[in-house]
Amino acid sequence: MRLEGKRALVTGSSQGIGAEIAKLFAKEGATVVVNHRSGKTHHETVVRAIKKAGGKALAVHADVSDPSSVTAMFAEIKDKVGGLDILVNTAGLADRSLWNLSIEKTSLDMWKRVFAVDAFGTFLCTQGAVKLMKWGSSIVNVASIPALVGDKEGLVYASAKGAVISMTRMLSKMLAPKTRVNCMAFGSIATTWVDWLGKDQAEAYRSAIPLGRFGKPAEAASLALFLASEESSFITGQVIVLDGGEAPR
Numbered sequence: 359m360r361l362e363g364k365r366a367l368v369t370g371s372s373q374g375i376g377a378e379i380a381k382l383f384a385k386e387g388a389t390v391v392v393n394h395r396s397g398k399t400h401h402e403t404v405v406r407a408i409k410k411a412g413g414k415a416l417a418v419h420a421d422v423s424d425p426s427s428v429t430a431m432f433a434e435i436k437d438k439v440g441g442l443d444i445l446v447n448t449a450g451l452a453d454r455s456l457w458n459l460s461i462e463k464t465s466l467d468m469w470k471r472v473f474a475v476d477a478f479g480t481f482l483c484t485q486g487a488v489k490l491m492k493w494g495s496s497i498v499n500v501a502s503i504p505a506l507v508g509d510k511e512g513l514v515y516a517s518a519k520g521a522v523i524s525m526t527r528m529l530s531k532m533l534a535p536k537t538r539v540n541c542m543a544f545g546s547i548a549t550t551w552v553d554w555l556g557k558d559q560a561e562a563y564r565s566a567i568p569l570g571r572f573g574k575p576a577e578a579a580s581l582a583l584f585l586a587s588e589e590s591s592f593i594t595g596q597v598i599v600l601d602g603g604e605a606p607r
């Protein structure tokens with residue numbers, strides 16, 4: 359198993375890509391902390407599935423955009439798990455209200471709302487995690503291809519992911535050689551995000567992908583596993599694109 363004996367926190371793992379990462383890491387031998395925010399029961403389903411498959415997991419509540427909530431989460435992790443070897447910063451905010459907007463209709467409040475989760479949340483969780491991490495640890499961040507190549511939609515969202523990419527590059531140098539820091543930049547992955555796009559817009563996105571389909575959360579999880587594991591032991595500060603060939607090179 360590729361993560362035997364490792365302890366991993368996956369933020370935003372109550373559903374979507376994060377849930378798939380949590381399940382794969384547990385299958386590969388890690389003890390996984392499933393972070394959830396909304397209080398809905400999805401996280402229980404994820405933890406139950408991991409345990410049923412013979413894996414180790416516990417759910418820890420925290421809103422990654424709230425400093426006191428993040429502090430409480432890491433205190434609980436220290437108490438119950440002892441330390442951390444892997445952090446995946448999956449928690450992100452993207453909803454319909456942030457799409458199809460001109461710059462005139464884009465408000466400062468939107469910037470604060472999205473940056474609070476994607477950028478500040480990534481910072482706060484990284485800050486908490488490094489205190490619990492030892493030599494050989496790995497941090498995997500999550501961004502999106504418009505942050506690299508631009509798009510007509512999602513200005514605020516892509517800008518927050520741009521901050522995550524800059525953080526990845528900075529922290530890979532600041533935390534070396536103890537901790538590697540890399541980032542996954544996804545194209546369109548089939549989660550709730552595709553559901554709320556609507557049929558026509560989803561089809562427009564799909565038809566722009568050379569491989570002719572949306573990515574699967576399991577494919578995103580495979581990349582996270584590679585970056586979290588020893589298989590990527592000489593890779594740090596990189597942004598790896600997983601997009602079916604969509605972004606112009």
Ligand SMILES: NC(=O)c1ccc[n+]([C@@H]2O[C@H](COP(=O)([O-])OP(=O)(O)OC[C@H]3O[C@@H](n4cnc5c(N)ncnc54)[C@H](OP(=O)(O)O)[C@@H]3O)[C@@H](O)[C@H]2O)c1
Nearest residue numbers: 370372373374375395396421422449450502544546547549
């Ligand atoms: N799907 C795509 O095509 C795509 C493309 C590029 C990048 N991404 C990125 O990949 C990541 C996962 O996306 P997804 O499509 O799997 O999203 P999703 O299905 O909407 O899941 C988002 C997850 O983030 C959690 N979350 C949101 N705000 C949070 C907060 N303040 N604190 C803690 N957790 C929070 C949610 O928890 P609750 O359910 O408890 O609220 C949920 O588990 C995000 O960072 C997203 O931006 C996705």
